[in-house]
Amino acid sequence: MSNTELGTFLLIAIISMAISMAIIPVMMRFASVLGMVDKPEPRKVHTVPIPRVGGIGIVIGALVPMMIWLPDTQLIHSFIFGSIVLFIFGICDDVKELGHYVKFIGQFIAAIAVVYYGGLYVEHFPYIGLDTIPESIGKPFTVIAIVGVINALNHSDGLDGLAGGESLLSFSAIAYLAYLYDGFSVMIIASATIGGIFGFLRFNSHPARVFMGDGGSQFIGYTLGVLVVLLTQEVNPVLSPAIPLLLIGLPIIDILAVFYLRAKGGMNLFRATKNHIHHRLLELGFYHYESVMLIYSIQALFVICAIFLRYENDYFITGIYLITSALVFTGLTFFQRQGYQMHQSSNSGQQSRSLPGFLTDRHMLALPNQVLETGVMIFLVGAALMSVTVPVDIGASALVLLLMLLILVLVPRLANLLLLRLVVFVSIGFAVYLSTSYPPAWLLEQHYLAFVYFAALTITGFMVFRMSSATNIRISTLDYLVIIIALIVAVVPENGDSGTGLIWMALQMIVLFYASELILQRMDTVRNRFTGALIVMLTLVSMRGLL
Numbered sequence: 001m002s003n004t005e006l007g008t009f010l011l012i013a014i015i016s017m018a019i020s021m022a023i024i025p026v027m028m029r030f031a032s033v034l035g036m037v038d039k040p041e042p043r044k045v046h047t048v049p050i051p052r053v054g055g056i057g058i059v060i061g062a063l064v065p066m067m068i069w070l071p072d073t074q075l076i077h078s079f080i081f082g083s084i085v086l087f088i089f090g091i092c093d094d095v096k097e098l099g100h101y102v103k104f105i106g107q108f109i110a111a112i113a114v115v116y117y118g119g120l121y122v123e124h125f126p127y128i129g130l131d132t133i134p135e136s137i138g139k140p141f142t143v144i145a146i147v148g149v150i151n152a153l154n155h156s157d158g159l160d161g162l163a164g165g166e167s168l169l170s171f172s173a174i175a176y177l178a179y180l181y182d183g184f185s186v187m188i189i190a191s192a193t194i195g196g197i198f199g200f201l202r203f204n205s206h207p208a209r210v211f212m213g214d215g216g217s218q219f220i221g222y223t224l225g226v227l228v229v230l231l232t233q234e235v236n237p238v239l240s241p242a243i244p245l246l247l248i249g250l251p252i253i254d255i256l257a258v259f260y261l262r263a264k265g266g267m268n269l270f271r272a273t274k275n276h277i278h279h280r281l282l283e284l285g286f287y288h289y290e291s292v293m294l295i296y297s298i299q300a301l302f303v304i305c306a307i308f309l310r311y312e313n314d315y316f317i318t319g320i321y322l323i324t325s326a327l328v329f330t331g332l333t334f335f336q337r338q339g340y341q342m343h344q345s346s347n348s349g350q351q352s353r354s355l356p357g358f359l360t361d362r363h364m365l366a367l368p369n370q371v372l373e374t375g376v377m378i379f380l381v382g383a384a385l386m387s388v389t390v391p392v393d394i395g396a397s398a399l400v401l402l403l404m405l406l407i408l409v410l411v412p413r414l415a416n417l418l419l420l421r422l423v424v425f426v427s428i429g430f431a432v433y434l435s436t437s438y439p440p441a442w443l444l445e446q447h448y449l450a451f452v453y454f455a456a457l458t459i460t461g462f463m464v465f466r467m468s469s470a471t472n473i474r475i476s477t478l479d480y481l482v483i484i485i486a487l488i489v490a491v492v493p494e495n496g497d498s499g500t501g502l503i504w505m506a507l508q509m510i511v512l513f514y515a516s517e518l519i520l521q522r523m524d525t526v527r528n529r530f531t532g533a534l535i536v537m538l539t540l541v542s543m544r545g546l547l
Contacts, residue, residue: 007433009187012065013195014429020061020199021422027053028210035095038211050208052094054200055216059087061196069188078118079226082110086222090215110222111146115139123233126241126314146225152251153221159278159292160208164197165481166299167220170247172485173303174227183235186227193223205478206289239310242317246306249299253325280332285341292477300484372460373519377533383431384540387438394430395545401426402538408526421520427534428512436505454511461515482510
């Protein structure tokens with residue numbers, strides 16, 4: 001896979017994230033008018049009304065680039081159709097709860113469309129080797145399986161950032177496996193969905209300002225189910241048919257465990273209760289963010305196993321999945337019966353430690369921040385100047401970002417930190433792509449300079465973070481999720497030069513994103529040297545790409 005193709009997938013993810021981040025704040029303002037507000041209930045964790053319009057940003061953010069880049073095939077038509085059907089049913093449910101049986105209608109319509117019109121279904125079943133199963137069995141099974149995944153993701157949406165983070169890990173693993181086997185359609189869909197979810201998680205990490213609602217969770221579950229089948233049945237049929245267990249991960253065993261507990265208690269299987277894994281962790285005294293991080297860790301273990309065990313025996317993979325799941329749920333049951341509580345006294349979940357006096361001096365605080373800001377500015381402008389070439393699509397996109405930034409700078413009353421953050425993050429993505437894909441010859445010969453630069457930037461960023469512990473800057477569940485993804489990227493097997501380039505791009509973006517976040521949190525006004533450097537960078541990129 002060439003650098004140009006990797007750049008396209010990166011651009012798709014960035015555009016999707018940008019659309020999602022732009023739509024969600026607007027929809028939050030109209031949530032009460034539309035009736036799309038999630039009110040507190042005994043079975044729910046939140047205690048104040050929260051807009052549930054995040055799914056609108058996720059779905060629109062993902063579908064727009066999909067419609068631009070995906071090929072014109074029956075399968076794609078059926079997938080887009082199914083996505084829209086689920087989106088409509090989900091929005092209706094978010095406005096006025098439809099009930100499970102009405103939602104099943106939309107779910108089956110979407111699944112039937114992609115299976116019977118799109119022709120996507122399970123042909124290779126686990127435990128029977130390379131033999132194929134008849135269509136009369138494979139198609140109904142696929143419909144039921146996709147509907148099952150939709151509901152598993154829907155029911156896992158119980159804590160801030162939980163469903164989005166779990167699915168993000170799954171989509172990242174699917175994207176990587178598709179990248180290894182040139183699954184371009186899978187890469188496009190996964191990249192677009194990843195971008196939409198990232199944009200949403202910006203507002204959904206604890207404490208959440210918005211929920212995705214059924215409009216988002218059903219789309220994510222549907223997309224995940226379709227991609228798992230597409231990856232294992234068409235992109236690379238040699239993959240173990242049991243791999244979907246690990247790729248989807250915790251939501252499957254969680255919903256099965258919930259159904260078991262409901263049936264055991266004589267309850268309606270589809271009536272919401274507080275016996276999901278996240279509810280049980282909260283009952284054990286884990287704080288909200290601790291519960292989310294713990295579930296992220298389990299899900300990360302599953303997807304890493306999916307990557308490394310993708311060719312293993314079906315029974316072995318199933319055994320790994322069941323043993324891990326059994327350990328998790330047996331542990332939960334044991335500690336609940338013992339009356340164990342993770343925290344006995346503190347209510348905050350945050351422990352603070354005073355810093356030495358000289359570290360709180362304003363001059364000491366300012367120096368690392370200035371070094372960090374200068375380092376990011378140098379990278380942005382340097383990437384625009386030194387890249388051997390600038391693709392036309394990057395140039396055109398940079399021009400749009402430049403116009404947005406100029407409006408923010410020149411019209412003070414329109415200044416908005418969220419829009420500025422959007423421009424900064426997308427610009428960083430462009431700069432990383434240009435510097436990695438089209439570096440000058442001298443930098444290729446002195447490649448160690450880039451490693452030294454990013455090592456220094458990481459150390460400086462860590463200093464800024466530690467010296468700012470007296471403020472509200474702290475590691476969130478979204479930060480933890482990004483760290484997990486970075487670790488996964490660092491340990492997965494590489495696939496030649498393109499694999500190395502992909503990993504290096506991902507690590508650069510993570511460092512620069514956090515460095516920029518630290519800079520933005522200290523920004524008093526939009527008119528400053530950092531935005532000035534950003535204007536220079538975007539001007540250079542747009543000129544070089546379009547002239």
